[in-house]
Amino acid sequence: MSMAADDRELRDESLDGLQLSAQLERIWRTPSGLLGALMSVDHKVVGRRYIVTAFAFLLLGGILAMLMRVQLAGPEKTFLSPDKYNQIFTMHGSTMMFLFAVPVMEAFAVYLVPLMVGTRNIAFPRLNAFSFWMFLFGGCFLWISFLLNVGPDVGWFAYVPLSSLQFTPTKRADVWAQMITFTEVAALAVAVEIVVTVFKLRAPGMTLDRIPLFVWAMLVTAFLVMFAMPSIMVASTSLILDRLVNTRFYDSSSGGHPLLWQHLFWFFGHPEVYIIFIPGTGMVSMILATFARRPVIGYPVIILSLIAIGFLSFGLWVHHMFVTGLPQLGAGLFTASSMLIAVPSGLQIFCWLATLWDGRPVYRTPLLFVLGFIAIFVIGGLSGVMVASVPIDTQVHDTYFVVAHFHYVLIGGAVFPLLGAVYYWFPKITGRMLSESVGRWNFWLAFIGFNVAFFPMHILGLIGMPRRVYTYTAEMGWERLNLLSSVGAFIFALSFALLLANVIYSLRKGARAGDNPWNASTLEWATSSPPPPHNFDRIPVVKHRDPLWADSESLPVVAGLSAERREVLLTSLAEAEPQVREASPEPSIWPLLTAIATTVFFIGSIFTPWAVLWGTPPMAITLIGWFWPTGSREDEA
Amino acid sequence: MPVRVRTALVFLATWLLAACSGRQSALDPQGLQSDQIRHTLFIFLIIAAIVWIAVMVVLGIGMLRRKRASNQPLDLDRRFEEGSGRLILGLGIATVIIVLGLSFVSYAGQRTVFAKDENALTLKIIGHQWWWEVHYEADSPHQSFVTANEIRIPTGQPVKVELESADVIHSFWVPSLTGKMDLITGQKNELQFTAKNAGIYRGQCAEFCGLQHAHMAFAVIALPPDEFGRWRDHENQSANSPADPLGKQGEDLFRGRGCALCHNIRGTLAGGQLGPDLTHVGNRTTVAAGTLPLSPATLGAWIADPQHIKPGNLMPRMPLQSDELIAIIHYLEQLK
Numbered sequence: 001m002s003m004a005a006d007d008r009e010l011r012d013e014s015l016d017g018l019q020l021s022a023q024l025e026r027i028w029r030t031p032s033g034l035l036g037a038l039m040s041v042d043h044k045v046v047g048r049r050y051i052v053t054a055f056a057f058l059l060l061g062g063i064l065a066m067l068m069r070v071q072l073a074g075p076e077k078t079f080l081s082p083d084k085y086n087q088i089f090t091m092h093g094s095t096m097m098f099l100f101a102v103p104v105m106e107a108f109a110v111y112l113v114p115l116m117v118g119t120r121n122i123a124f125p126r127l128n129a130f131s132f133w134m135f136l137f138g139g140c141f142l143w144i145s146f147l148l149n150v151g152p153d154v155g156w157f158a159y160v161p162l163s164s165l166q167f168t169p170t171k172r173a174d175v176w177a178q179m180i181t182f183t184e185v186a187a188l189a190v191a192v193e194i195v196v197t198v199f200k201l202r203a204p205g206m207t208l209d210r211i212p213l214f215v216w217a218m219l220v221t222a223f224l225v226m227f228a229m230p231s232i233m234v235a236s237t238s239l240i241l242d243r244l245v246n247t248r249f250y251d252s253s254s255g256g257h258p259l260l261w262q263h264l265f266w267f268f269g270h271p272e273v274y275i276i277f278i279p280g281t282g283m284v285s286m287i288l289a290t291f292a293r294r295p296v297i298g299y300p301v302i303i304l305s306l307i308a309i310g311f312l313s314f315g316l317w318v319h320h321m322f323v324t325g326l327p328q329l330g331a332g333l334f335t336a337s338s339m340l341i342a343v344p345s346g347l348q349i350f351c352w353l354a355t356l357w358d359g360r361p362v363y364r365t366p367l368l369f370v371l372g373f374i375a376i377f378v379i380g381g382l383s384g385v386m387v388a389s390v391p392i393d394t395q396v397h398d399t400y401f402v403v404a405h406f407h408y409v410l411i412g413g414a415v416f417p418l419l420g421a422v423y424y425w426f427p428k429i430t431g432r433m434l435s436e437s438v439g440r441w442n443f444w445l446a447f448i449g450f451n452v453a454f455f456p457m458h459i460l461g462l463i464g465m466p467r468r469v470y471t472y473t474a475e476m477g478w479e480r481l482n483l484l485s486s487v488g489a490f491i492f493a494l495s496f497a498l499l500l501a502n503v504i505y506s507l508r509k510g511a512r513a514g515d516n517p518w519n520a521s522t523l524e525w526a527t528s529s530p531p532p533p534h535n536f537d538r539i540p541v542v543k544h545r546d547p548l549w550a551d552s553e554s555l556p557v558v559a560g561l562s563a564e565r566r567e568v569l570l571t572s573l574a575e576a577e578p579q580v581r582e583a584s585p586e587p588s589i590w591p592l593l594t595a596i597a598t599t600v601f602f603i604g605s606i607f608t609p610w611a612v613l614w615g616t617p618p619m620a621i622t623l624i625g626w627f628w629p630t631g632s633r634e635d636e637a
Numbered sequence: 638m639p640v641r642v643r644t645a646l647v648f649l650a651t652w653l654l655a656a657c658s659g660r661q662s663a664l665d666p667q668g669l670q671s672d673q674i675r676h677t678l679f680i681f682l683i684i685a686a687i688v689w690i691a692v693m694v695v696l697g698i699g700m701l702r703r704k705r706a707s708n709q710p711l712d713l714d715r716r717f718e719e720g721s722g723r724l725i726l727g728l729g730i731a732t733v734i735i736v737l738g739l740s741f742v743s744y745a746g747q748r749t750v751f752a753k754d755e756n757a758l759t760l761k762i763i764g765h766q767w768w769w770e771v772h773y774e775a776d777s778p779h780q781s782f783v784t785a786n787e788i789r790i791p792t793g794q795p796v797k798v799e800l801e802s803a804d805v806i807h808s809f810w811v812p813s814l815t816g817k818m819d820l821i822t823g824q825k826n827e828l829q830f831t832a833k834n835a836g837i838y839r840g841q842c843a844e845f846c847g848l849q850h851a852h853m854a855f856a857v858i859a860l861p862p863d864e865f866g867r868w869r870d871h872e873n874q875s876a877n878s879p880a881d882p883l884g885k886q887g888e889d890l891f892r893g894r895g896c897a898l899c900h901n902i903r904g905t906l907a908g909g910q911l912g913p914d915l916t917h918v919g920n921r922t923t924v925a926a927g928t929l930p931l932s933p934a935t936l937g938a939w940i941a942d943p944q945h946i947k948p949g950n951l952m953p954r955m956p957l958q959s960d961e962l963i964a965i966i967h968y969l970e971q972l973k
Contacts, residue, residue: 081948082848082849082851082948082949083848083948083949086847086848086850153848154845155845159805159806159844159845161804161805161806161822162805162806162845162846162847167766167804167805167847252822252823252824253823257823257824258806258821258822258823258824259821259824289710293708293710294705294710294711294713295710295711295713297718297721297722297725298721298722298725301722301725323808323816323817323818323819324819324821324826325800325818325819325821325824325826325827328747328748328751331747332740332743332744332747335740335743335744335747336736336737336740339736339739339740340733340736342732342736343729343732343733343736346728346729346732347725347728347729347732349692350724350725350728350729351725353692353695353696353699354721354724354725356696356699356700357695357698357699357702357721358705358713358714358717358721359704359705360704360705360708361700371696371700374692374696375693375696378688378689378692378693379689382685382688382689383685385681385685385736385739386678386681386682386685388743389677389681389739389742389743389746389747390743390744390746390747390750391673391674391677391743391746391747391749391750391816392674392677392678392681392743392746393816394674394750394815394816394817394818395663395671395674395678395812395816395817396663397816397817397843398808398817398843398844398845399843462662462663462664462678463661463662463663463664464661464662464663464812464839464841466810466841466842466843467843467845468845468850468851469850469851470850470851471851472851476661521710546710546711549710549711550711
């Protein structure tokens with residue numbers, strides 16, 4: 001620590017409460033005006049934008065789902081042409097996976113993790129801003145392409161050779177592949193920030209065994225992102241190369257192989273499910289502790305389960321390929337490894353049940369969503385055990401049974417906790433409560449609508465309905481279950497309309513939340529709602545896993561950070577002992593400009609390989625601008 | 638439950654599930670393999686149902702039971718904490734045992750389903766966007782022939798299908814007989830199955846293969862062995878020559894109007910290799926790869942405008958006068 005060198009600097013200990021608040025707010029706030037907004041590096045501002053954008057994509061993806069349910073409500077409907085239908089189901093899957101599910105979880109993490117670990121900003125805040133812009137531009141690129149009728153139509157999995165130049169001569173497959181690049185760059189950036197934030201920016205005293213479970217979940221997720229996403233980037237980049245410059249990675253007539261694509265895709269694609277689901281479990285653990293009015297039982301069990309899921313998730317991608325003609329014994333081993341993931345998942349469920357068993361549950365909307373999560377997710381997990389079996393999978397693979405299964409897992413396992421999380425953290429983010437009575441309607445419509453929509457699909461799959469068909473004939477006998485499913489889907493959609501109405505209404509008219517409306521235990525509730533730009537006037541010192549329950553009167557704090565410039569406290573990895581004061585970057589326009597240059601490069605390079613040549617100098621220039629030394633204290637630190 | 642409610646539920650269930658024993662259903666097995674798979678499926682299903690109900694019961698009791706004494710969140714009962722820890726560990730071990738047990742059940746089922754019989758009747762199936770080319774292969778070339786979209790097999794005898802693709806990845810799936818297997822570009826897969834009962838079993842492509850994936854169906858017709866033998870001998874012969882003038886006119890038009898560029902009719906000058914072989918098309922049950930039942934009307938509708946019935950398929954619309962269309966239909970119909 002270089003305390004002696006700058007002892008003329010204004011430190012927080014020399015200011016009283018109100019002065020300190022005002023001073024810190026002045027140096028940490030986002031500049032005003034449009035330019036200021038574009039320059040923001042505040043994790044809360046970026047996180048809010050991220051959340052809203054991801055929900056906007058949920059709305060778009062949901063509209064596509066409704067269009068498909070109209071088309072499938074009856075046999076031989078002509079509501080959508082086959083071409084439109086194929087684009088729509090591809091867009092639905094791609095939007096939900098790449099533009100909603102993964103980003104929304106990372107978005108919540110961007111907002112919440114720095115608050116939960118008690119620091120002032122996320123690590124690498126400019127990278128964070130860059131990540132958001134990349135995500136936004138990538139999503140818009142995909143959707144504008146779709147509206148221009150060059151939306152991808154090869155499925156969200158884009159299997160070769162269907163997505164090769166020979167069978168998709170238009171730009172549709174390139175749009176899909178390059179959208180992947182955008183979103184993966186964004187996701188990788190956030191993953192790096194989360195890991196560093198959790199490892200180095202925790203409040204003093206927040207040892208590894210005092211980290212909130214949501215933060216643990218996001219830490220594991222971040223590692224999954226870092227190991228899984230490169231696989232899909234390699235896959236999609238090779239696809240673009242095959243299509244643009246005639247490489248032959250996937251061409252079986254020149255020594256490539258289409259199954260290479262499937263291995264690379266699912267080596268990413270299966271962990272992807274856990275990248276979506278693990279944050280959901282983190283949300284569940286947080287909500288459950290608060291509303292069961294006691295800490296979650298089995299804190300170490302849950303953490304070890306999360307880590308075990310993380311490792312196991314890389315060892316079961318082959319169960320997506322059971323019908324590609326792989327050796328039987330190998331496939332059988334992947335059955336066992338796939339089923340084994342039920343063990344850590346089950347352990348978490350047991351911990352939650354025990355918590356509820358011993359708790360004094362308060363049945364507010366967030367808890368309702370968690371209870372709904374348990375009922376739905378367990379079905380999804382058990383049907384997952386079924387599809388992990390090779391013989392069963394040969395029947396249900398690529399049928400509506402699988403569609404039912406993964407919607408139970410993803411909506412049950414991630415969206416229900418997420419909706420609970422929206423009700424739970426909305427007061428913190430906005431300072432106002434969401435309406436509880438609308439929340440109950442929201443929950444019951446979602447729960448009933450979801451089950452009516454997706455349960456019949458299990459049966460549809462078993463009675464022979466394949467996925468990704470734009471129509472079917474009446475004599476197949478699928479008509480009534482499909483109609484029922486469509487009705488359920490619309491009820492489910494209605495629940496989201498209620499949520500939207502609740503959010504819009506509550507933003508203006510909702511009851512004031514106060515700092516800690518739920519009497520929760522973790523640090524994000526120790527500051528005002530919404531939090532000030534600097535999060536905490538003084539950095540708390542953590543002495544307990546549930547700091548706000550243990551020290552209900554006032555938290556101990558640490559002093560000595562600068563009150564003149566943006567500064568965060570770095571602590572040691574395991575014990576979170578204070579190590580050094582570190583400058584945190586000022587707002588900057590360069591992340592946005594870099595994202596624009598990168599976007600031009602990415603989009604250009606699906607049309608001409610020369611874009612790699614003329615696309616890099618602008619990127620280099622913007623990056624130089626980004627890192628240009630300004631001679632400020634920030635650079636010296 | 639009041640009787641009226643029960644009646645209503647039963648009615649609803651029958652109304653919804655009217656088609657569970659359809660022609661394309663994993664729940665209505667007609668083959669040795671599909672039987673085994675359903676057996677495995679039901680074992681899993683029963684265990685899954687027990688687990689789910691157990692979880693829900695515990696959840697329900699946990700919600701309803703008396704609250705714990707202290708309302709201080711951190712004032713915990715040490716005995717409960719330790720006891721629940723042990724219980725969770727025990728349940729975790731129980732999960733491991735269940736999962737390993739199910740893995741063995743699964744692997745046993747897998748061995749049965751994928752058991753190989755060296756004496757199986759061998760067919761080669763090549764997937765095309767959006768139809769199925771079927772080769773019956775025999776030791777001598779004059780016993781081998783090609784057909785499309787319809788597979789006839791003998792009952793009680795193992796059948797081996799060798800699966801290849803001419804373009805993108807498809808998947809061969811006849812749920813009533815066995816599970817699916819992909820047809821992968823540049824790779825040879827195979828699948829064996831045995832039909833127990835005679836009947837017509839519908840199959841459908843199960844891997845998304847482009848615009849008309851939804852209309853890439855086929856039929857497997859299981860026949861008693863002697864009947865199969867007769868069919869095979871007949872199918873091996875060249876096409877009938879039309880006896881009547883209308884049929885002869887149809888044959889000429891078939892050649893003259895471009896049909897023969899893509900379609901093969903053995904024993905005639907029509908030798909195209911791009912589309913389905915039509916040598917004995919009159920004997921088939923469907924047109925356009927299982928899209929419509931075969932009749933003069935549907936055949937006519939298909940030829941008159943293939944793009945209306947199956948938009949985007951590779952068969953172009955040929956300009957034909959109505960009398961020419963009638964002649965072609967007549968010709969194809971008598972190719973029995």
